[in-house]
Amino acid sequence: MRILPASEFQLKREVEYGSPEQNETVRRIIDEVRQDGDAALIRMAQQFDNVEIAELRVSDEEIQAAYAQVDAEFLAALRQAAANIRAFHEKQKRTSWMDLQANGSLLGQIIRPLKRVGLYVPGGKAAYPSSVLMNAIPAIVAGVPEIAMVTPPATAGEAGINPHILVAAAEAGVKEIYRVGGAQAVAALAYGTQSIPPVDKIVGPGNIYVALAKRFVFGVVDIDMIAGPTDIVVLADEHADPEYIAADLLAQAEHDEMSPAILVTPSQELAESVRLELWRQLDVLPKKAIAAVSTATKGAILLVGSLDEGVDVVNRLAPEHCELLVQEPFNLLPRIENAGAIFLGAYSTEPVGDYFAGPNHVLPTNGTARFSSPLNVDDFLKKSSVIHYSKEALLANGEMIMTLARNEGLEGHARAVEVRLKKEGKLK
Numbered sequence: 001m002r003i004l005p006a007s008e009f010q011l012k013r014e015v016e017y018g019s020p021e022q023n024e025t026v027r028r029i030i031d032e033v034r035q036d037g038d039a040a041l042i043r044m045a046q047q048f049d050n051v052e053i054a055e056l057r058v059s060d061e062e063i064q065a066a067y068a069q070v071d072a073e074f075l076a077a078l079r080q081a082a083a084n085i086r087a088f089h090e091k092q093k094r095t096s097w098m099d100l101q102a103n104g105s106l107l108g109q110i111i112r113p114l115k116r117v118g119l120y121v122p123g124g125k126a127a128y129p130s131s132v133l134m135n136a137i138p139a140i141v142a143g144v145p146e147i148a149m150v151t152p153p154a155t156a157g158e159a160g161i162n163p164h165i166l167v168a169a170a171e172a173g174v175k176e177i178y179r180v181g182g183a184q185a186v187a188a189l190a191y192g193t194q195s196i197p198p199v200d201k202i203v204g205p206g207n208i209y210v211a212l213a214k215r216f217v218f219g220v221v222d223i224d225m226i227a228g229p230t231d232i233v234v235l236a237d238e239h240a241d242p243e244y245i246a247a248d249l250l251a252q253a254e255h256d257e258m259s260p261a262i263l264v265t266p267s268q269e270l271a272e273s274v275r276l277e278l279w280r281q282l283d284v285l286p287k288k289a290i291a292a293v294s295t296a297t298k299g300a301i302l303l304v305g306s307l308d309e310g311v312d313v314v315n316r317l318a319p320e321h322c323e324l325l326v327q328e329p330f331n332l333l334p335r336i337e338n339a340g341a342i343f344l345g346a347y348s349t350e351p352v353g354d355y356f357a358g359p360n361h362v363l364p365t366n367g368t369a370r371f372s373s374p375l376n377v378d379d380f381l382k383k384s385s386v387i388h389y390s391k392e393a394l395l396a397n398g399e400m401i402m403t404l405a406r407n408e409g410l411e412g413h414a415r416a417v418e419v420r421l422k423k424e425g426k427l428k
Contacts, residue, residue, distance in 0.1 A: 026183045029209075114381070117202075120203070127162035129168035150180050178195070233323070235310045250281055261294060399427075401414075
């Protein structure tokens with residue numbers, strides 16, 4: 001991993017729009033699903049997953065049978081993680097409100113959950129039960145009455161859906177699960193098939209074909225985001241432990257060859273120590289091949305003149321994960337403006353947030369923490385404004401409303417007010 005002044009570093013980030021061939025493939029898949037429904041899903045399971053499907057929906061018996069295939073230690077950890085995630089998101093709940101004004105008008109906002117949400121759970125390379133919890137629980141806390149989960153019919157190339165995914169879904173409260181993955185699953189959720197009713201919103205990560213499909217169907221349904229590679233920025237001072245820092249950088253680097261893992265520090269000595277420690281740990285990392293490419297091509301150790309300058313670098317990079325491994329992390333917290341999640345202190349390693357603490361691990365990637373937020377309860381709510389204008393209020397303010405409408409050249413708007421003012425004797 002290279003060491004260089006922060007002023008010389010530029011992290012090149014690109015939004016993935018896919019190749020023309022990938023986009024055409026996704027468009028064709030979506031068209032086939034819209035036209036043939038379940039038949040297309042069954043045909044594509046054979047084509048892409050080498051799986052013959054008799055029934056798209058996973059039965060209750062299959063879900064219950066999955067419990068016998070996971071060990072007690074996993075189930076206990078999963079249940080505690082689910083409880084932590086649920087407790088955190090319960091604090092995000094909001095209620096409708098009404099404001100009765102002195103002139104008799106009533107203004108307010110009604111907050112309702114979406115009726116039906118689709119949850120995509122990836123399974124092409126590995127099983128991700130944590131992704132089930134993080135996407136499903138906020139929706140359930142928000143009050144969404146129907147959640148349809150889709151996941152590939154073969155997880156990581158193994159026959160069937162990984163039982164840990166099914167157990168996580170059951171523990172989260174998801175009862176409707178379908179064995180379908182890829183762009184075809186996104187199309188099914190968006191447009192519906194004979195077996196899968198359409199949803200209002202699709203959330204959850206996936207490969208490039210899933211991401212492109214979500215981009216295609218946006219507008220027909222809402223989506224959470226188009227996720228880019230995961231990333232981490234660690235801001236550390238001379239008191240930080242190089243072993244901890246190297247381990248935390250590699251924890252992100254092992255995800256993807258395109259995952260940036262960056263240390264920002266004013267300490268040259270710490271920089272050198274972390275680089276040596278990273279090489280040592282990398283040599284025995286099971287996913288060494290991935291992490292080696294990531295750290296060599298996307299990783300960096302950036303030297304700054306002070307922690308104040310380091311904060312500026314963090315805000316410029318807008319990381320998905322930001323760790324503050326400094327002696328007084330709470331002093332810097334108010335100044336970190338652009339970060340998906342902020343981890344304070346030596347024992348708040350990023351995996352604590354990924355799996356267990358409670359905050360959502362679905363975070364803004366690709367520098368989008370400049371303007372977006374972690375997945376949360378609000379993502380599963382819709383809001384309606386309420387306006388009850390009294391006669392007194394309209395008579396008092398009608399002429400100003402007409403002035404604004406006519407300024408914009410909308411005479412019909414002005415006349416809709418004018419006719420009422422005339423009928424009430426306010427205008428001749």
